[in-house]
Amino acid sequence: MQLSDVREKVGQEVALSEWVKVTQERVNAFADATGDHQFIHVDVERAAAGPFGAPIAHGFLTLSLLAGELANAGGTLRLEGGRMTVNYGLNRVRFVHPVRVGSRLRNRAVLQGVEEGAGFVQFTVLNTVEIDGEARPACTAESLMRVYL
Numbered sequence: 001m002q003l004s005d006v007r008e009k010v011g012q013e014v015a016l017s018e019w020v021k022v023t024q025e026r027v028n029a030f031a032d033a034t035g036d037h038q039f040i041h042v043d044v045e046r047a048a049a050g051p052f053g054a055p056i057a058h059g060f061l062t063l064s065l066l067a068g069e070l071a072n073a074g075g076t077l078r079l080e081g082g083r084m085t086v087n088y089g090l091n092r093v094r095f096v097h098p099v100r101v102g103s104r105l106r107n108r109a110v111l112q113g114v115e116e117g118a119g120f121v122q123f124t125v126l127n128t129v130e131i132d133g134e135a136r137p138a139c140t141a142e143s144l145m146r147v148y149l
Contacts, residue, residue, distance in 0.1 A: 001063045002080055003121060007114050012075060014125070015109040019132060020069045022057045024101045025030055030061040044101075052098050059095035061141045064103065070134035077111070077123055079147045088122060088144035097136040104132040113144065 024044065030039045039046045040056055047055035065071075067087055078085075099105065106129070113124035122144055129139040 001056075002061060003076055003114070003116075006077060006079065006111070006121075006123075008112060009077075009111045012111060013108060014111045015107070017070045019104040019105040019106045020065060022061075022099055022103050022105060024055060024142050027055060027057050027061065029103055030058055030064075030138075034058070052100060054087055054100040054102070054146070057099040057101065058104075059139065062095070062099055062129055063141060065105065066107060066129070066143060069104065070129065077125075077145070078122060078149070079149070081149050082121075082147040083145045083149065085145055088146045090146065091124070092137060093139065093140040093141040097131060097134055097138050099131060099138045103134075103136075103138075105138060106130050117146075120148045122146045 016089045027041050031042050034099045036058055040050055040052060041047070041058055042055065042056050051107045108128045108130060111123060112126050125143050125145060127139075127143055129141075130139045131138050
């Protein structure tokens with residue numbers, strides 16, 4: 001895609017990912033990777049009696065899915081002549097609603113801006129991670145992606 005084509009998409013939805021199921025195995029693996037073994041994530045029985053009525057995913061697990069399974073925006077914003085795309089950072093992240101184990105998530109990505117730099121183009125994308133059957137999203141995150149030319 002040409003840069004001029006991408007610029008025309010500012011303010012528009014550029015990706016809607018497939019649904020991804022959050023399993024207890026995934027939550028446990030994330031707990032092992034980060035050392036965050038709080039009972040609300042990994043102790044199924046205790047979490048069921050806790051404030052959320054079930055174990056919940058770590059907020060950072062939900063956020064990390066934007067780099068992998070929920071990251072369809074990168075494919076949609078491929079630039080002609082781009083050598084690689086990297087996550088440059090985040091401007092604002094909010095964990096709006098808990099994600100109970102067994103929930104399904106998807107990302108809705110809206111292109112907010114396009115900036116040119118020395119040898120790269122940077123996209124600002126508003127990601128809204130939706131929970132199947134919930135009115136409020138799990139997470140909102142403004143991410144920055146750089147495509148190096």
